[in-house]
Amino acid sequence: MADVWQTAMDHAVGAARRAGQVVREALQDDRKVMTKSSSVDLVTQTDQKVEQLIIQSVKEKFPTHRFIGEESVAAGESCVLTDAPTWIIDPIDGTTNFVHAFPFVAVSIGFSVNKQVEFGVVFSCLEDKMFTARRGKGAFCNGEPLQVSDQEDIKQSIIATEFGSSRDPDAVDRIFSSLRNVLCIPVHGVRGAGTAAINMCLVASGCVEAYYEIGIHVWDIAAGSLIVSEAGGVLMDVDGGPLDLMSRRIVAANSRTIAERIVREIDAFGPPRDDEPLRR
Numbered sequence: 001m002a003d004v005w006q007t008a009m010d011h012a013v014g015a016a017r018r019a020g021q022v023v024r025e026a027l028q029d030d031r032k033v034m035t036k037s038s039s040v041d042l043v044t045q046t047d048q049k050v051e052q053l054i055i056q057s058v059k060e061k062f063p064t065h066r067f068i069g070e071e072s073v074a075a076g077e078s079c080v081l082t083d084a085p086t087w088i089i090d091p092i093d094g095t096t097n098f099v100h101a102f103p104f105v106a107v108s109i110g111f112s113v114n115k116q117v118e119f120g121v122v123f124s125c126l127e128d129k130m131f132t133a134r135r136g137k138g139a140f141c142n143g144e145p146l147q148v149s150d151q152e153d154i155k156q157s158i159i160a161t162e163f164g165s166s167r168d169p170d171a172v173d174r175i176f177s178s179l180r181n182v183l184c185i186p187v188h189g190v191r192g193a194g195t196a197a198i199n200m201c202l203v204a205s206g207c208v209e210a211y212y213e214i215g216i217h218v219w220d221i222a223a224g225s226l227i228v229s230e231a232g233g234v235l236m237d238v239d240g241g242p243l244d245l246m247s248r249r250i251v252a253a254n255s256r257t258i259a260e261r262i263v264r265e266i267d268a269f270g271p272p273r274d275d276e277p278l279r280r
């Protein structure tokens with residue numbers, strides 16, 4: 001049976017690759033840095049340019065589709081996930097890395113229909129790694145199949161997480177409390193690429209056993225969530241419930257055992273949801 005979304009996925013891969021070229025070229029220039037929600041929540045003209053390039057290219061082929069783009073939302077667009085075919089775009093995941101030329105920068109494009117992610121594309125543009133997944137058809141990196149780690153013992157595991165962009169002392173205390181709890185399980189190590197999308201691709205690739213974070217947004221995780229699940233991984237909320245793409249909380253792991261063990265250590269809190277009306 002023909003895959004109705006394959007053409008859209010092929011377009012997403014091409015758009016991500018073209019976007020990655022723009023990012024790489026921009027690294028050669030001075031990057032004008034601006035801020036959003038705080039002095040450490042960075043954005044550049046490249047983020048905005050790349051998002052518009054992707055959106056315009058999609059609109060030409062799929063004029064009825066909808067968009068949730070990080071920089072469009074920052075500029076006032078709504079952030080509501082409907083049943084309509086929706087492109088969920090983070091033009092540069094890892095903007096802080098991009099500004100500092102720290103070599104983990106991704107273009108993330110998720111695509112949902114009826115609020116279910118149908119394909120995910122994450123292009124790690126400085127590594128030249130194109131991660132893709134189509135629902136029910138597996139996950140790949142540059143065309144090679146991906147499989148999560150088979151490690152079942154968390155004490156033999158590496159866990160990925162991030163400190164996030166909040167500098168609110170109470171939120172930081174809870175982030176460090178969770179980090180301390182996880183580290184002292186003990187685990188072999190804790191790592192962070194500085195981008196949720198690449199952290200999730202590391203889970204899908206079997207390089208780390210799990211990734212968790214509170215504070216991410218739907219555009220950070222939509223594509224990566226499918227790449228993890230199609231690589232055999234498990235997704236859940238930090239309270240052990242089902243993953244809610246708009247909740248700003250995630251655990252992505254190689255197995256339910258590891259995911260639930262991490263949930264036990266997380267000092268969970270709930271930032272304002274992505275779809276909360278007064279979120280701006």
Ligand SMILES: O=P(O)(O)OC[C@@]1(O)O[C@H](CO)[C@@H](O)[C@@H]1O
Nearest residue numbers: 092093094095162164194195196
């Ligand atoms: O604003 P950006 O770069 O699109 O994304 C922010 C981000 O890189 O920061 C967090 C690390 O603290 C990640 O989880 C998330 O992907």
Ligand SMILES: [Mg+2]
Nearest residue numbers: 090093094220
């Ligand atoms: Mg991001």
Ligand SMILES: [Mg+2]
Nearest residue numbers: 070090092093
């Ligand atoms: Mg971004």
